Amino acid sequence: MSMRPSPIEPVPEETARIARAAFCKGNLLMRIRDDIGVLYDDQMFTSLYDARGQLAIAPWRLALVTVFQFLENLSDRQAAEAVRGRIDLKYALSLELEDAGFDFSVLCEFRARLIAGGQDQSLLEVMLERLRERGLVKARGKQRTDSTHVLAAIRTLNHLELVGETLRAALNAVARSAPEWLARQNRPDWAERYGARVEQYRLPKGEAARQALGEAIGADGHDLLAALFAETQRFWLCRLPAVERLRIIWIQQFYHDQGRVRWRRPVDQPPVNQRLHSPYDPDARYAKKRDTSWIGYKVHVTETCEADRPNLITDVQTTAAGTPDGAVTAPVQSALAGRGLLPETHVVDAGYVDAALLVASQVDHAIDLLGPVALDHGWRAHSEQGFDLSAFTIVWPDRVAHCPAGQTSRDWSETCDKRGTPLVRITFAPTTCAACPNRPLCTPSPPGKRSRPRSLVVRRQPEHEALQARRVEQKSEIWKKRYSCRAGIEGTLSQGIRGFGLRRCRYVGQAKTHLQHLFTAAAINLARLDAWLQGNLRAQTRQPKLTVL
Numbered sequence: 374m375s376m377r378p379s380p381i382e383p384v385p386e387e388t389a390r391i392a393r394a395a396f397c398k399g400n401l402l403m404r405i406r407d408d409i410g411v412l413y414d415d416q417m418f419t420s421l422y423d424a425r426g427q428l429a430i431a432p433w434r435l436a437l438v439t440v441f442q443f444l445e446n447l448s449d450r451q452a453a454e455a456v457r458g459r460i461d462l463k464y465a466l467s468l469e470l471e472d473a474g475f476d477f478s479v480l481c482e483f484r485a486r487l488i489a490g491g492q493d494q495s496l497l498e499v500m501l502e503r504l505r506e507r508g509l510v511k512a513r514g515k516q517r518t519d520s521t522h523v524l525a526a527i528r529t530l531n532h533l534e535l536v537g538e539t540l541r542a543a544l545n546a547v548a549r550s551a552p553e554w555l556a557r558q559n560r561p562d563w564a565e566r567y568g569a570r571v572e573q574y575r576l577p578k579g580e581a582a583r584q585a586l587g588e589a590i591g592a593d594g595h596d597l598l599a600a601l602f603a604e605t606q607r608f609w610l611c612r613l614p615a616v617e618r619l620r621i622i623w624i625q626q627f628y629h630d631q632g633r634v635r636w637r638r639p640v641d642q643p644p645v646n647q648r649l650h651s652p653y654d655p656d657a658r659y660a661k662k663r664d665t666s667w668i669g670y671k672v673h674v675t676e677t678c679e680a681d682r683p684n685l686i687t688d689v690q691t692t693a694a695g696t697p698d699g700a701v702t703a704p705v706q707s708a709l710a711g712r713g714l715l716p717e718t719h720v721v722d723a724g725y726v727d728a729a730l731l732v733a734s735q736v737d738h739a740i741d742l743l744g745p746v747a748l749d750h751g752w753r754a755h756s757e758q759g760f761d762l763s764a765f766t767i768v769w770p771d772r773v774a775h776c777p778a779g780q781t782s783r784d785w786s787e788t789c790d791k792r793g794t795p796l797v798r799i800t801f802a803p804t805t806c807a808a809c810p811n812r813p814l815c816t817p818s819p820p821g822k823r824s825r826p827r828s829l830v831v832r833r834q835p836e837h838e839a840l841q842a843r844r845v846e847q848k849s850e851i852w853k854k855r856y857s858c859r860a861g862i863e864g865t866l867s868q869g870i871r872g873f874g875l876r877r878c879r880y881v882g883q884a885k886t887h888l889q890h891l892f893t894a895a896a897i898n899l900a901r902l903d904a905w906l907q908g909n910l911r912a913q914t915r916q917p918k919l920t921v922l
Contacts, residue, residue, distance in 0.1 A: 374429040376422035378415035381433065382467045392464040401903050402441060402465040408906055409507075411467075412500050413437065421486040430475050434466050435483045436496055441465070442480070443889075444896035446874050453477035484888055493888045497895050498712055501687060505714070509902070510677060510685055512713055517720035518675040518705055519862040520698055521870065523691075523886065525657035525669035526878040530650065532626065532636075533587050537571035539622045539652040540594045546615035547597075551607055558600060563593065584636070591627040591634035594619055618652045625649065646695040656883040660694035669694055670883060672875065672890050673701045675709070676865055678720070678858050683905035684865070686894040687714050691887035698724030706738050718743050720859045728836035729794070731843060743856060746843045759814045762829060763841060767799070769834045774799045776827065778811050797837075799829040860914065869893060872900075 384392075384406070396403060411433065418432035441462065442452035456462050457474035487493050504510045530538060544567055547555050569575070577583050598620055601611050610616060625648050627634050628641070642648065645659050650668050659668050675688040688708050690701050702725045709715050718741045719734065726744035734742040753759030766775045772785040784800040806816050806826040816827045831837045846852050869875035873893045878886045 374422055375424060375426040376415065376419065376429045376432060378419060379431070381411050381414060384464055384467050385469050388460070388463050388468065388470055391470065392460045395460055400461050401444075401900070402461045404903055404906070405899055406465045409503070409902065411437070412440075412503055413496070417495060417499060418486075418492070421490040421492065430479060432483065435479065437466060438462075439480060439483065439892055440496065440895045440899065443873060443892040444899055446872070449477040449480045452480060484885070488884050488888060493884070493891060497686075497689070497891050497898075500895055500898060501685070501712060501714065504685065504898075504902070509682055509905075510687065510714065511679070511682070512715055513717045514677060514679050514682075515718045515720065515858070516675055516687060516709070516714075516716040517678050517859050517862045518673060518688075518702075518725060519722060519859075519866060520671050520673040520701070520724075521866045521875070522660070522662070522665065522667045522694065523670040523672050523875070523890075524667055524877050525651070525654050525886075526881055527651040527654050527657060527668065529668060531573070533576055533583055533590075534571050534573060535650065535652075536587065536590050536594070536622065536626055537567065539619050540590055540597070541567040541571060542652040543594075543597065543613075543615045543619040546613045547601070547610060550613060551610055554604070554607055554610070558597075560593075560596075566590075566593070587636055588634055591623065591636070594623050595627070595629075595634050598623065614655075615652060618649060618655055621655075622649050622652070654881045656693070656886075658694040667694060669878060670886055671696060673698070673705065674862070674865060674869070674894065675705055676862065677716075678861055683901050684861065684911075685898045685901060686865070687712070689887070689890045689894045691883060691890050693883070698722075699727055699730060701725070702730050702742070703733065706734060706740060710738060716740060718855075720744065720856065720862075722859065723747065726843075728832045728840040731839040732835045735839075744859075745847050745856070746840055748844060753814075760811070762831065763844070765829060767831070767834075767837070774829060776801065776809075776815070778809055780805045780809065782829075795833055797831050797833060799831065801826045801828070864912075864914075865897070869897060873897060 413433040413436045415433050422429055438452055453474055501510055625643055626637055628637055649655055651657055657668050671692050671694050673690040676684050676686045678684055688705055715738050721744040723745045726746050731742050734740040749761050751761055753761040760777050764777045774782040782799045783802040786798045788796050788798055790796055803826045875893055879889050
């Protein structure tokens with residue numbers, strides 16, 4: 374396919390006349406074209422097409438159709454039919470009334486070109502740039518971030534279904550690529566056992582029968598892998614994605630014992646968040662948060678929260694389901710820096726904050742990372758009767774600490790925890806603590822046991838000071854009032870889930886799922902922008918009648 378950039382035509386007169394007659398007050402798509410204009414142009418997509426070949430449909434139209442598709446939660450087929458039959462879409466796309474549109478498969482091809490060309494972020498970034506030129510988005514304001522879970526577009530499989538369906542997928546892949554080779558293996562029982570989709574109601578009910586079937590499937594998979602890796606003429610068969618997933622899942626689920634293939638016990642398998650759970654989506658992972666468990670991904674949404682501007686999404690990150698929120702804080706800020714949209718205040722929940730991130734946000738980007746940090750969970754802090762960490766004075770240049778009784782520490786050593794976080798361990802002398810009259814409030818010991826000296830484990834100086842300052846600050850009413858705006862991001866996640874299908878993946882794989890989330894963010898921005906231009910006020914958080922009373 375080739376593409377020749379051309380200027381965007383104005384709306385044809387006949388199309389405009391009929392559209393305005395049908396929609397006297399206009400509608401969302403028509404208002405976007407009139408008030409915002411065309412967000413994209415062909416020059417953005419020149420690198421995605423060849424210099425020669427069949428002329429492609431104008432990519433600026435495909436980009437807009439895809440955003441409109443997510444705006445109304447349409448499938449590819451429904452979106453193509455809408456372009457063919459709806460007057461408001463013809464108006465927004467500058468099409469003549471008799472334009473026949475395009476085949477729905479063009480949209481899938483366009484998304485594949487965006488991912489292959491590394492331009493998946495471009496549609497949201499260009500939209501934000503256009504809105505920034507109009508003063509609707511600004512840097513050094515206030516933004517907030519939160520996440521929610523996303524369900525992968527796969528079936529939830531038990532162990533027996535997983536191995537059976539994995540082998541079935543591998544056999545089908547080999548049958549498509551090398552049918553003659555597979556026929557020569559002379560295994561007619563494979564067609565009977567793996568010809569139909571492996572489902573629970575087809576499987577035996579007894580535990581012994583299920584165990585035997587599982588080991589039979591394991592032996593069949595091992596035989597297939599051994600034959601494939603022994604093949605020298607068609608060595609490329611081993612590189613088929615379905616065969617590679619079969620190899621990985623067999624390592625995770627089975628082992629050899631005296632020539633037999635047996636199930637692994639759960640304790641011998643990899644951690645559940647590192648296993649493959651489907652032969653069709655190898656990126657989907659298992660995670661659990663509180664009472665919610667799922668297989669899929671996690672999406673992190675960042676939006677502006679200014680009183681005098683619409684709340685618009687400025688960044689979307691799609692991660693594996695088990696990725697902690699704190700690992701996304703730095704990538705979000707780096708992405709905003711690349712767009713020139715760094716906030717002055719970044720409002721997040723406790724998952725996105727720790728001592729290192731408080732310091733890094735301020736040093737690297739001059740951002741006030743506004744979020745609560747974990748409190749001191751020691752018994753001294755909870756009882757409010759002992760000497761917790763805040764009662765000690767650390768003199769960093771001298772590498773010593775002073776206790777509330779005025780005693781000075783003896784040992785100072787630098788170490789790291791299991792995650793590699795640098796720490797400082799400070800220890801007082803045993804004789805000093807044994808003679809201290811405040812020992813019951815500092816280092817109590819059970820009866821009959823020898824008292825151990827007090828020791829402190831703290832972060833490095835900048836992180837320790839930032840952590841202690843935040844622990845004090847977040848108890849004040851002023852800080853709580855500043856932080857109260859974070860609750861608004863919950864409404865954005867709810868809008869994305871209820872109105873735009875954010876909870877469920879349309880596509881398979883993390884790259885395609887991330888593209889879905891970017892289009893969803895662009896669609897939410899258009900809906901919010903139209904509401905803002907129409908003068909619709911933001912809804913207030915609803916409260917139960919009992920609370921109001």
